[in-house]
Amino acid sequence: MSASDLTIEVPSGFLFSAIAAGIKPSGRPDLACVRIPGGASAAAVFTTNRVVAAPLEVDREHLKRSRGRVSFLIVNAGNANCATGAAGRRDCERVCREAARLLKAGAERVFPSSTGVIGVPLPAEKIVRALPELIAAQAASEQAAEGFARAIMTTDTRPKIVSRRVRAGSGSFALLGIAKGAGMIHPNLATMLVYLFTDVEANSRELQPLLHAACDDSFNCISVDGDTSTNDTVLLLASSGSGVSLRAPGVRAKFTQALNEVCKELALQIISDGEGVKHVIRLRIEQARDRKEAMQIARTIAHSPLVKTAWAGADPNWGRILAAAGRSGVPLDPGRINIFFGDLQVCREGVAAEFDEREAHAYLTQPQYEVRVQLGRGRTSLDFLTCDLTTDYVHINADYTT
């Protein structure tokens, strides 16, 4: 799928642009920005990693000082500005200050993001020099939005764009999501960045819980290292350009649904574009006591090299899944566990079910399929997206690149 085939719904109030500033060795576009002339209300979710890149520290401070208002988003790819110490922080602040000066706005209204190599100084000079051209190129077009999506890519093989237009009363609002994936988890480039733009009218306090909930069911349910890299950021910006208020009757429910859908679709695009990925697996944990234990089991299964390599070979080896669940730390009764590949039951109450291995193997050769694990402990279900672990993945990541 080429992003060019898509109709991109661009919410009003946002201007996009991207250029090549010489940060990526490839010479491709690597500096992108979004300007919101009227300002936007912001909600954000950041990585939980203790090692945090400089821009995330700056973002947190700026959002606090601006009370959740953003006028300018600037993203560079090719350098994560992480593990760069006090100099990294100063470099990031310098870029923000320069952008603010050009835009005649407060620096606290600038939201910086970086993705790329860790431990290498940010080429702040290159970025600062490129800012006037970058800002001059801004447009509200679909092409400009796609250009933004392409410029923030690192190991992604395709841009990740999902958009919706939602009717509400006599008007409508748009929601546009743009993401860069974590490859599978790439050498120095493990970051997941997600930007969600809407022209609904809402304040920062109203948006934050909606964004948290949407992330929980999407980006927190995929097994890239995404949720734990040093730069991960999900940012939601609302420009109010549509004139449709979140507080108007029925709008909150519609917006919440659109936000959840867009986040889930972006999450699926991120997993599908993982490095070396041949199979995308929807891992469904059923009959858990609560969401916490379902998540614990899903993650243990999804992170098991044993399970992931079996999936790479379309091997219907349910024993590995059972053993991974067994070591998850949840006090399971193995005698109550059922495992299904699609509709085909392969494990019944902890022991082998009678099944046709060739049928199971054929099912697992599909590019996308479902694995269900029933725990017999409760009523909670969880969907978790994951992928296989292939020799391509090792090749990509084992190459001596530094």
Next chain:
Amino acid sequence: MSASDLTIEVPSGFLFSAIAAGIKPSGRPDLACVRIPGGASAAAVFTTNRVVAAPLEVDREHLKRSRGRVSFLIVNAGNANCATGAAGRRDCERVCREAARLLKAGAERVFPSSTGVIGVPLPAEKIVRALPELIAAQAASEQAAEGFARAIMTTDTRPKIVSRRVRAGSGSFALLGIAKGAGMIHPNLATMLVYLFTDVEANSRELQPLLHAACDDSFNCISVDGDTSTNDTVLLLASSGSGVSLRAPGVRAKFTQALNEVCKELALQIISDGEGVKHVIRLRIEQARDRKEAMQIARTIAHSPLVKTAWAGADPNWGRILAAAGRSGVPLDPGRINIFFGDLQVCREGVAAEFDEREAHAYLTQPQYEVRVQLGRGRTSLDFLTCDLTTDYVHINADYTT
């Protein structure tokens, strides 16, 4: 290294044998036993996995009923007797009963182990038919001990044997350790089995804490799935054949040291023989607040596909190690972290140290080396053995084998 080059110290009171019973498809020896005519005091450590193979359930019950006395150890390779339900339990008990009948001992004196494929019924009939020949072949020789070590192998490329003779007063005692590794973590064959034989005189209650402590510093500090497979077992048997008592002056200290050394050497052999392993890494966590957080960080780093693939490529990418530590859940201050490859410092206080990348790359091409991570939080150190993740590993594990 061929085990045949070794002098194996065989402790008195133990008779070994092994034969091919037709369980392994290869036709190689796959059934092994150790007989202790005078009986032995036993201490054992089992997997913490909730999914537990039938023999481990039987072992726990037998040790309880026999009050920690074992007369016969029987191990089959090629079938794990796991996820086999009530039938698996009955099959295991039948084998024990038959062995007990032939040896004229109580069934509770038999200690069974299985390793191999999960979810396939144990070929109990084959094992029972082979028992008379197996028992008849028993000998106290080095060759017989080595035969035992070879028969319990699954994906291991070489037998794992470590032995010591220790002088104590006017006499001496021997300690012989035999292990099968977990490959790296193999399709259906993930089990680590370790048997430690000594002719020191000690009871089960005295041995158990010594075994626990020895395991903590060896088998619990290696990053195979070893500590979490369904069949993992470490068994220590003391025959008292040496006449040297653990309670005699100085013996406990000598025995403890020998036990720790033998366990550490076996752990190193297991890691070195991992599937597709090209590099063995001694990961040293320093300046932790306590052992628990040191272990948590060591495991997060050692289990990170990102870090393991960098090691496969001899890539001096310290950023991945820093990022893994950062997501370990320990509340680290990244600004206090130092990372060393051998004596070469690559990260100083969370940022890049000046170092020669070619020198670092050369260091990481060695088959065995040290990575040190200093946390700046306390005084606790931990040594953890781990390995790289290579394309060979994926090949071995992704093949459609069922």
